[in-house]
Each structure stands twice: as C-alpha cells, then as structure tokens.
Amino acid sequence: MQQLDGRRARGDESRRAVLARAVDIASVNGLEGLTIGRLAAEVSASKSGVAALFGTKEQLQLAAVETARGIFTASVIDPARIQPRGLRRVCALLRSWIDYSAGRVFEGGCFFFAVSAEFDSRPGVVHDAILRAVDERDAFLVSSIGHAVDQGELVGITDTPQLAFELTALIEASNSYSLLRRSAEPYEFARRGIVSRLQAYGADTTVLAKTGFMDPLPG
Amino acid sequence: MQQLDGRRARGDESRRAVLARAVDIASVNGLEGLTIGRLAAEVSASKSGVAALFGTKEQLQLAAVETARGIFTASVIDPARIQPRGLRRVCALLRSWIDYSAGRVFEGGCFFFAVSAEFDSRPGVVHDAILRAVDERDAFLVSSIGHAVDQGELVGITDTPQLAFELTALIEASNSYSLLRRSAEPYEFARRGIVSRLQAYGADTTVLAKTGFMDPLPG
DNA sequence: CCTACCGATCGGTAGG
C-alpha cells in the first residue's frame, strides 16, 4: 500500500513537472508547437515516457490547458476573490490580471491569449476546452462588475457585458503589444483606459488609488 | 524576349497563386503550420516546385507577410485614404477594419492578429516583418486621428496614441472573440465601444451615422 | 517546373 501510494505519488509528481514545463512551451510556441520529443528532452525523460503519461498529443494539450487554468485562477482570480464584493474586487481582479501578464507568469505572456489565437478558427476538443476556460474567466469579471453595480459603486451602466468586453480588450491588447514590442509601456495604456472606463461610471477615486490604478505602473 | 517575358509572367503568376493560398492557410494554422508540402498539394504543384519558388520556409513566411500586408492595405487602408482627412477618414478606417475582420477576408480572420500572437515572443526576421506591418497600420490610425484633432473634429484629446490603442484593442478583441465563439456579436461590442470613445471627444453624430456606426451592424 | 531522394523529427506503439 505504501509502495502503491509511493508509485502513484511519483506518477503525479512526474505529470506535474512535465506539465509545468509544457504550459511555458505552449505559451511561446503554441499547443501544436508543443512536441512530445522536445518536452521529454527538456525534462530529461524519454519520449515514450512522456507519451505514456498522457496517451495522445491531444490529451497532453488538454492537460496543459487545465494546468494553465489552475495557474490563472491562482494568480488572477484568487487574489480578487479575497477582496469584498464590489468595486474593490473589480479593481483587484484587473490589477492582478495585468500583473500576471506583465510579470510573465507564463514565459510567452498570457497562456490563454496565445492558445486562443492559435485555436480560434479550428474545431475540436482543444478549442472547446480553451473556450470554456475563457468563458469562466469572463463570467467572473461580469459578475464582479455586477456586484459593484448592485452596491451602487458603479452608476449609469446599461450593459455590463459591454463594459467587461472593453476592459478585457484593453488588457489583452496590452499583453499582445507588450510581447510584440518587448515593452512595458502598453500596460500603461491599459491602466489609463481602465481608469477612464471606471471613472466614467463614477468609480471612487480612493478605491482606484488603493489598487494602484491612479499612478503609473512600475517598470 | 516574348518567351522570356512569358516565362517570367508565368513564374510571377505561380508565386501569386501560391501566396494567395498561403496567407489563408497561415491565418488558420499559423506561419509555422504553413508547410511547403501541404501548400504544394493544395495548389496541385510538387513540393520541390513550391520550395524552389521561395528558397526556404522562412522566405515563404516573409513573402506571406508581405502578401497579407498588401491585402490589408487594399481592404482597410485604401478605402479610408479616399476619404478626406479628418473624422470621416477615421470612421472609414475603423469601419473597413471591422468589415475586413467580420468579412473573413482571410479564412482565419485578421491575418496579423493570428501571426502576431504566434510570433510575439519569438525573435527573428519574421517577428520583425510582422512588427513593421503592425507599426505601419498603427501609425496610419494615429495620424488619421491627428488630422481630425487638427481640424477640430475631435476635442479634448490629450493623448492620441492612447485613443489609437483603445480603438485598436476593441477591434482586435472583437476579431478574437468572434472567431473563438463563432459569433458576430463581438463586432457589435466593438462598434459601441468605438462610438463611446469618439463621442466622448465630441465627434459629430452625423459623420458617425454616415459611416454606419450609429446603427447595429448587420448579421 | 518535375522525380527522387536526404537526414531529422513527428506522434505513436511493442515489448519488457
């Protein structure tokens, strides 16, 4: 029993180590550019060893998406969830999202930006898994804004999904431009755009300032 | 001489036909997913025939970027350029840009969105060529906004690149979401966001209406 | 422009 547990624990640990490298490779080279042979070499394992851990390349891709989802949740969603519902949570979410992109939690910037662009016009289970993860993220932003509206911290909003779309667009564009131009300046554009949008709906400047949105970002 | 011209014309025509297919494949599968063998099969040529036309895969990728740049210019920039400088040109540009994405001028949506995401964190001449094309596009938007400001058609703008960034972000996000969700609704989000931004700077509603920005997009 | 070929790498499997 202890032997079995030991073996299972070793197997899980192998998977974890392989997937930790896999999501970084995929964020740079895409989920198609993530090859079993290269992945194996980088974690000093045999190709068939890695292949056996996942079965098929598609299952490796799905496991990578799931791993990335967990990392995104831990880096972006969880820091927002510990804030009280309302404007503070919205600001915390947007701030941790920018920091996650700017801090290169994944080597190639936001994992979901990279693989969404890669699979956006292809059918299949990998596309579907990416879409589910993105939908979950977007739903959290929409509901967070909804709480702020309910509490009267944002006024005059007639279309919450519209605002969520605009805020998401600013962050994704800053991720893309920062990577392409190797510059941190685009995050400053995103920050200013976010402040404009939120102030247009009467957001309390004190709350924005507390989340660091009123001052230029470092770097 | 007529024979030589005939041969040269045939060679140019071959290149054109191959590149026309290449940019569509790349918009869906990326410039790495664009393989010489598949491309040859799709245009009913031999692999070595296609290879000989370009020399190396990297040169094929560069030729594809250049071809896509020409198609983008013809589809998006030229229709704006025939409008007089000022707000009308800005609106025409944003409108033809959305139509180009929504109309799937490239099979996989905006070519430059797809390949920017693919090469954003990789070094090399292909990255550099993509960046130059994107920079040229962005510079045209910035200067178009600048004319509208100079003519007093947009007032209170303190940071033109900031506005250009926000408008670009809206269009690129609508391209991405439309492809990923197989829906035209994201373009409606982009349209509303653009109208909000321009109206905040006092844009004449009549001009916005003439460009079709005041009514929901068809489809 | 073609056929025919090169070595390398792809995803995947047999057998242990």
Add this chain to the structure above:
DNA sequence: CCTACCGATCGGTAGG
C-alpha cells in the same frame, strides 16, 4: 519508466 522501432511528414537538395 526505458530501448527500439513503426510509417508519415518535415525542410531542403541533386539532377535533369
């Protein structure tokens, strides 16, 4: 988990 192997495809070239 490994070695050893499969057929297919990759980018590229020789020779015509």
